[in-house]
Each structure stands twice: as structure tokens, then as C-alpha cells.
Amino acid sequence: MSWYVALVAVVGIERLAELVVAQRNLAWSRERGGVEFGSAHYPVMVVLHTGLLVGCLAEVFWLHRPFIPALGWPMLAVVIAAQGLRWWCISTLGRQWNTRVVVIPGAERVSGGPYRLMSHPNYVAVVAEGIALPLVHSAWITAAVFTVLNAVLLYTRINVENSALARLA
Template structure:
């Protein structure tokens, strides 16, 4: 029988997974909204890597604590749950601020200026910050430090490509 902490952690990871599935559904709907309005997608080739990283994070969160018998440390878990919740809140704020323009993919509408309200008032890429915080915090709720480390390094490498692609897309859209 798994430890109660593992069962609770499974619930948390499944909640985050459900949120990701909801985001993918919303993204698909909003992609269908953007395309008839001239929305153009950039970076299609790296999107599968982004998707795989998110799935890998969730799988690692589930497997590492169980397979490697990671301990549950309440003094670490408490703050990490708080950071995970804060990351989810920031992601929701980003999605709300972008409205129908938000997608999981890089889609720009020609001639439409960048969003500069909500978290975009202070940060250029707040959603990516939320993902990095989540990628560290969620695994560390149950001391899955290998998952946190691997995801963070791979995500930052992928985001270097993605952010460059976004900047090129926005330059194209506003030219």
C-alpha cells in the first residue's frame, strides 16, 4: 500500500494534468478562432518537444517518488505546494489576459499589437516563468529532485528556441 503522502501527491499531479488537458482543449478552440482571422503559426516543429516535456514532467512526478522511494518532507512540501498553486494562478492570469489569442502554440495575428496588460505589463513571458516554477515546485512536493532538475534544464533549453521564435513571429506580425 502506497504511503498516504504518495496518494495525496498523486491527486495533486492528476489535478495539474487535468488542467493541462483543459488548456490543450482551449488551445485547440482558440487556434480555430485565430486561423480565420489571419492567425499564423510559427515554431510548429518544436511544439512536440514542448508537449513531450510537459508530459515527461507529470510522468516523472508520478514515477520518481514511487520508484526511487523519495521521502515526503513536510517542510519542503508545504512551500512547494504553495509555489505550485502560485504557478497555476499565474498561468490562468496569462490565459485570461491573452483571451482568445492564447494558445499553447505560437500563433500571431498580423497587425495586432502585443498584449501589455495583466502579467504582460511587467513580464514579456510570464507563462514561461510559471512553467519553470511549476517544473521545480511540483516534483519537489515529494522530493523528486531528478525530475525537477532534468525538466528545468530541458525546458530552459527549449524555451531559448521558443522565445526566439516568438520574437521573430511578433516582429513579422507587426512589420
């Protein structure tokens, strides 16, 4: 089980790295007149994503969830693939990537990388990880609760983002 704690810790550290990149990009965007949209839902997103990590560990420890290889190994592969997709999104968007919805007036909408295949690939990574990370160690309650709450959040987030992106050239 200690390897699962390490996995969740690595994902948590990765999230902190994202926040560092996001803060740097937010400052860069604001210097160029960037405007933030939908800031009211951002704290909810932070709590939900933190809750995912805490829930993964809490459920495994308190409810003694087992590692089931036939489930755990494929879910680990999904977690790794989700991280790859997330960082592909981040590298494709470059300085325009952020954990917040920020639009720089006059900027062009990015249409390369995974964005040539779909509008919101980062959210595909979030959904996949939110299901797979808990299921690596059979934490199905955490997977289900996060998935439902995340669906509600993403409904709001994608609407805000689409509205904001409509302002780009």
C-alpha cells in the same frame, strides 16, 4: 502519497483543459488569418511536459521519495501560485493565448495584466511549476532533468515567439 498522485492528476487535467482552450483559440486565430511559427518544437514541448508529470510519479514510487514538510509545503504553494499566474496569462491574452505560437496579422500586442510586468510571464509559471511540482514530494531528479531540458526548449521557444511578436503592431 495518494494526495500527491491526486495533485499530479489535477495538474494533468489542468493541462488538458489548456489544450481545449488552445485548440478553440487556434481555430479562432486561423479564421482571422493567424500564422503559426516554430511548429517543429511543439511536439518536443508536449513530450517534455508529459514527461514532467510521469517523472513526478515514477520517481516518487520507484525511488521511494519521502514527503518532507519543510520542502513540500512551500513547493505546493509555488505550484498553486504558478497555476494562478498561468491562468492570469491565459485570461489576459484571451483568444490570442495558445500553446502554439500563432500571430494574427494586424493584431495588437497585449501589454496588460502580467505582460505589463514582463515579456513572458507564462514561462515564469512553467519554470516555477517544473521545479516545484516534483519537489513537493522530493523528486529532485525529475525537477533537475525537466529544468535543464526546459531551459533548452525555452531558449528556442522564446526566440521563435519574440520573432513572431515583432510582426505585431
